[in-house]
Amino acid sequence: MQIEIFTTGGTIDKIYFDAKSDYEIGEPQIIELLRDANLTITYQVTSLLRKDSLELTDDDRQMIRSAVERSAAQNIVITHGTDTMIKTGRALQGVAGKTIVLTGAMQPARFRFTDAIYNVASAITAAQTLPAGIYIAMNGQIFDPQHACKNVELNRFETI
Amino acid sequence: MQIEIFTTGGTIDKIYFDAKSDYEIGEPQIIELLRDANLTITYQVTSLLRKDSLELTDDDRQMIRSAVERSAAQNIVITHGTDTMIKTGRALQGVAGKTIVLTGAMQPARFRFTDAIYNVASAITAAQTLPAGIYIAMNGQIFDPQHACKNVELNRFETI
Amino acid sequence: MQIEIFTTGGTIDKIYFDAKSDYEIGEPQIIELLRDANLTITYQVTSLLRKDSLELTDDDRQMIRSAVERSAAQNIVITHGTDTMIKTGRALQGVAGKTIVLTGAMQPARFRFTDAIYNVASAITAAQTLPAGIYIAMNGQIFDPQHACKNVELNRFETI
Amino acid sequence: MQIEIFTTGGTIDKIYFDAKSDYEIGEPQIIELLRDANLTITYQVTSLLRKDSLELTDDDRQMIRSAVERSAAQNIVITHGTDTMIKTGRALQGVAGKTIVLTGAMQPARFRFTDAIYNVASAITAAQTLPAGIYIAMNGQIFDPQHACKNVELNRFETI
Numbered sequence: 001m002q003i004e005i006f007t008t009g010g011t012i013d014k015i016y017f018d019a020k021s022d023y024e025i026g027e028p029q030i031i032e033l034l035r036d037a038n039l040t041i042t043y044q045v046t047s048l049l050r051k052d053s054l055e056l057t058d059d060d061r062q063m064i065r066s067a068v069e070r071s072a073a074q075n076i077v078i079t080h081g082t083d084t085m086i087k088t089g090r091a092l093q094g095v096a097g098k099t100i101v102l103t104g105a106m107q108p109a110r111f112r113f114t115d116a117i118y119n120v121a122s123a124i125t126a127a128q129t130l131p132a133g134i135y136i137a138m139n140g141q142i143f144d145p146q147h148a149c150k151n152v153e154l155n156r157f158e159t160i
Numbered sequence: 161m162q163i164e165i166f167t168t169g170g171t172i173d174k175i176y177f178d179a180k181s182d183y184e185i186g187e188p189q190i191i192e193l194l195r196d197a198n199l200t201i202t203y204q205v206t207s208l209l210r211k212d213s214l215e216l217t218d219d220d221r222q223m224i225r226s227a228v229e230r231s232a233a234q235n236i237v238i239t240h241g242t243d244t245m246i247k248t249g250r251a252l253q254g255v256a257g258k259t260i261v262l263t264g265a266m267q268p269a270r271f272r273f274t275d276a277i278y279n280v281a282s283a284i285t286a287a288q289t290l291p292a293g294i295y296i297a298m299n300g301q302i303f304d305p306q307h308a309c310k311n312v313e314l315n316r317f318e319t320i
Numbered sequence: 321m322q323i324e325i326f327t328t329g330g331t332i333d334k335i336y337f338d339a340k341s342d343y344e345i346g347e348p349q350i351i352e353l354l355r356d357a358n359l360t361i362t363y364q365v366t367s368l369l370r371k372d373s374l375e376l377t378d379d380d381r382q383m384i385r386s387a388v389e390r391s392a393a394q395n396i397v398i399t400h401g402t403d404t405m406i407k408t409g410r411a412l413q414g415v416a417g418k419t420i421v422l423t424g425a426m427q428p429a430r431f432r433f434t435d436a437i438y439n440v441a442s443a444i445t446a447a448q449t450l451p452a453g454i455y456i457a458m459n460g461q462i463f464d465p466q467h468a469c470k471n472v473e474l475n476r477f478e479t480i
Numbered sequence: 481m482q483i484e485i486f487t488t489g490g491t492i493d494k495i496y497f498d499a500k501s502d503y504e505i506g507e508p509q510i511i512e513l514l515r516d517a518n519l520t521i522t523y524q525v526t527s528l529l530r531k532d533s534l535e536l537t538d539d540d541r542q543m544i545r546s547a548v549e550r551s552a553a554q555n556i557v558i559t560h561g562t563d564t565m566i567k568t569g570r571a572l573q574g575v576a577g578k579t580i581v582l583t584g585a586m587q588p589a590r591f592r593f594t595d596a597i598y599n600v601a602s603a604i605t606a607a608q609t610l611p612a613g614i615y616i617a618m619n620g621q622i623f624d625p626q627h628a629c630k631n632v633e634l635n636r637f638e639t640i
Contacts, residue, residue, distance in 0.1 A: 016174070016183070016267055023176075023183055037598035038586055039620035040636055106518055107176055112272045112432070118517035121601035129609040129622060140519035142609060156520055197438035198426055199460035200476055266358055272592070278357035281441035289449040289462060300359035302449060316360055334496070336503070336587055343496075343503055427496055432592045 003043035003124055004073035005030060008064060008088075009051040010081025012105035012116050025050045029109035030079055033117050043124075044073075053081025053088070053104075061091040068095055075127040076100045079120070082150055082157075085136060089145025092134045101127045102145075103137045106155055163203035163284055164233035165190060168224060168248075169211040170241025172265035172276050185210045189269035190239055193277050203284075204233075213241025213248070213264075221251040228255055235287040236260045239280070242310055242317075245296060249305025252294045261287045262305075263297045266315055323363040323444055324393035325350060328384060328408075329371040330401025332425035332436050345370045349429035350399055353437050363444075364393075373401025373408075373424075381411040388415055395447040396420045399440070402470055402477075405456060409465025412454045421447045422465075423457045426475055483523035483604055484553035485510060488544060488568075489531040490561025492585035492596050505530045509589035510559055513597050523604075524553075533561025533568070533584075541571040548575055555607040556580045559600070562630055562637075565616060569625025572614045581607045582625075583617045586635055 007013065007028035015026035028047050048067055049060055068076055074097065080088055082104045089102050103123035109116035123137040136143040138157040151158050167173065167188035175186035188207050208227055209220055228236055234257065240248055242264045249262050263283035269276035283297040296303040298317040309320050327333065327348035335346035348367050368387055369380055388396055394417065400408055402424045409422050423443035429436035443457040456463040458477040471478050487493065487508035495506035508527050528547055529540055548556055554577065560568055562584045569582050583603035589596035603617040616623040618637040629640050 011176070014176070016171070016271070034598075036587075036593045036595060037620060038595045038618075038636065039598075040638075041620040107516075110271050110273070111176070112270055113516045115516055115518045117597045118514075118519075118601040121598040122605040124620060125602040125605040125617070125622070126609055129606055137605070138518075140517060140521040140604060142605070156518065158520075194438075196427075196433045196435055197460060198435045198458075198476065199438075200478075201460040267356075273356040275356055275358045277437045278354075278359075278441040281438040282445040284460060285442040285445040285457070285462070286449055289446055297445070300357060300361040300444060302445070316358065318360075331496070336491070336494070336591070430591050430593070431496070432590055 001044050001073055002041045002075060003127060004071045004076045005043055005045045005079070006064065006067055006076065007045060007047045007079045008049040008053070008056070008060075008081070010053050010079065010104045011107070012079050012109050012119075013050065014108040015110055023108070025052065028079070029116065030120055033109055033120055037121070041124075051081070053084040056081075056084055056088065061088055064088060065092055065095065068092060068098065068100060071098075074098050074132075077120070077123045077127050078102045080104050082106065082138070085138075086145045086148055086150065089134050089136055093146070095134070097132050099127050099130050099132050099135070101130075101135045101137050161204050161233055162201045162235060163287060164231045164236045165203055165205045165239070166224065166227055166236065167205065167207045167239045168209040168213070168216070168220075168241070170213050170239065170264045171267070172239050172269050172279075173210065174268040175270055183268075185212065188239070189276065190280055193269055193280055197281070201284075211241070213244040216241075216244055216248065221248055224248060225252055225255065228252060228258065228260060231258075234258050234292075237280070237283045237287050238262045240264050242266065242298070245298075246305045246308055246310065249294050249296055253306070255294070257292050259287050259290050259292050259295070261290075261295045261297050321364050321393055322361045322395060323447060324391045324396045325363055325365045325399070326384065326387055326396065327365065327367045327399045328369040328373070328376070328380075328401070330373050330399065330424045331427070332399050332429050332439075333370065334428040335430055343428075345372065348399070349436065350440055353429055353440055357441070361444075371401070373404040376401075376404055376408065381408055384408060385412055385415065388412060388418065388420060391418075394418050394452075397440070397443045397447050398422045400424050402426065402458070405458075406465045406468055406470065409454050409456055413466070415454070417452050419447050419450050419452050419455070421450075421455045421457050481524050481553055482521045482555060483607060484551045484556045485523055485525045485559070486544065486547055486556065487525060487527045487559045488529040488533070488536070488540075488561070490533050490559065490584045491587070492559050492589050492599075493530065494588040495590055503588075505532065508559070509596065510600055513589055513600055517601070521604075521608075531561070533564040536561075536564055536568065541568055544568060545572055545575065548572060548578065548580060551578075554578050554612075557600070557603045557607050558582045560584050562586065562618070565618075566625045566628055566630065569614050569616055573626070575614070577612050579607050579610050579612050579615070581610070581615045581617050
């Protein structure tokens with residue numbers, strides 16, 4: 001396996017339930033997203049959590065970190081809600097010898113117009129091309145979680 | 161103008177706001193839906209309300225009825241939330257000389273996979289082909305609101 | 321079964337083969353189109369031909385007519401290339417007791433932006449709501465094949 | 481400007497003309513693809529050619545090379561037909577100080593299901609993260625054009 005993909009929930013996985021007039025975080029959408037991409041790399045998708053990232057606890061982050069550490073892969077992508085993606089990125093600092101890229105989406109992957117596919121492709125590519133470390137792939141850029149923030153008002157990630 | 165289209169909100173118009181981590185009813189999606197259809201009929205879209213249909217009041221229904229009655233068109237389509245579409249259909253009984261078809265969607269029109277386009281096309285076609293009366297176009301069928309219900313569990317409209 | 325659907329090819333079913341740097345008429349796309357529509361009507365899809373409609377012969381049209389006559393259904397939809405859809409419609413004149421609606425698309429159903437879904441929904445609805453006869457559902461209108469033509473320059477159907 | 485994007489045609493830009501019952505290479509599709517991605521990087525799209533890559537001549541390749549050399553950008557993406565993408569990649573060898581990534585698609589960008597978005601995102605990311613050199617981004621992998629071929633039968637790029 002060349003890429004380990006962990007999913008934790010977030011907007012990217014939000015689906016809509018008419019019965020509840022509400023959306024919920026559903027199955028990881030990344031499997032379907034990657035189906036059209038004609039990939040010849042091998043990858044494995046594991047759903048760790050299905051949470052809005054505002055609801056992630058320190059225990060959740062510790063669990064994500066353990067999963068990353070235990071993974072046999074050197075190249076790891078984590079899909080995550082955008083609100084606390086940076087916090088989780090920082091919680092992974094110190095994991096050695098692996099290229100870890102977090103990404104997510106501002107519009108659910110199920111939408112006809114969404115940033116999900118771009119972001120996932122960017123994260124998988126960055127996981128293959130960058131040296132070991134922790135990164136965030138959003139808005140067409142690669143960020144260091146120690147020097148990034150989400151600008152909630154403008155709905156985008158920025159360097160600090 | 162051949163078709164008058166009134167929009168009232170509902171799932172069909174739900175868009176997603178990442179900033180709020182929530183769906184809301186947005187601009188009428190029907191305009192964008194019809195853009196790809198190469199229509200040569202003339203139509204006009206008027207947004208009457210932007211509500212989840214569970215929140216529609218008797219005053220709202222009276223307002224919808226007035227808009228229908230005042231319209232110069234004989235063929236009228238109303239997009240509407242599914243939960244109380246039948247109730248609004250019944251509240252239109254007695255409007256004479258017009259073919260009025262209500263429709264909506266179980267999945268927002270913005271989704272990559274949605275019933276919105278089918279339902280809108282079905283409603284516009286029914287408004288052109290059926291005699292004067294009040295109808296509901298959902299699930300590929302044309303219902304009489306006096307003899308229909310929404311089966312919430314199975315998430316579909318049925319004849320009663 | 322409430323709707324019998326016959327497919328004959330045409331743009332609606334065109335897919336792309338990279339290996340040949342060319343497109344070809346593929347499997348009927350209508351099955352996939354209808355999957356998202358939450359239909360509760362019963363229907364059956366039968367592929368009669370996979371041809372560009374310019375290549376249809378008199379024998380092909382006779383075969384289509386026979387299939388329509390033999391069908392147990394009263395409501396029949398035929399997907400067809402647009403170039404000779406009217407000719408096939410005229411070749412069906414005289415079939416009694418059935419509502420037959422031909423439709424197709426100007427842009428392949430596989431496209432992100434296509435008139436295919438609208439047209440298919442319109443045709444199925446017209447097949448349910450119109451009296452026995454032969455019709456064409458294109459550009460949001462219902463045409464009588466005896467009084468319609470395709471305006472090739474403007475890429476649309478018109479009444480004559 | 482952070483990314484210079486040159487387009488040369490190929491399957492990625494193929495659109496469909498009903499009037500001709502044929503596909504042709506149209507406007508660069510990458511502009512529309514990137515619209516949904518919420519990019520905050522700056523980029524510029526220039527259409528150099530609109531050709532099937534089997535029709536590219538040595539003069540065309542010289543012209544592409546000149547455009548790359550004259551560009552003020554260090555990070556360059558070229559969209560290209562897949563059949564001779566490797567040949568063009570090799571024709572760029574020796575251009576110094578720039579990270580140049582070629583990409584394309586097996587299914588047109590206009591399709592509902594296409595590898596175009598993944599490939600473009602992968603190429604833009606690789607152009608930002610890899611050292612100076614010439615690369616090909618296809619099938620989720622980054623190839624060196626000196627050690628890659630297109631396996632026409634299996635419709636994918638491979639390392640040689």
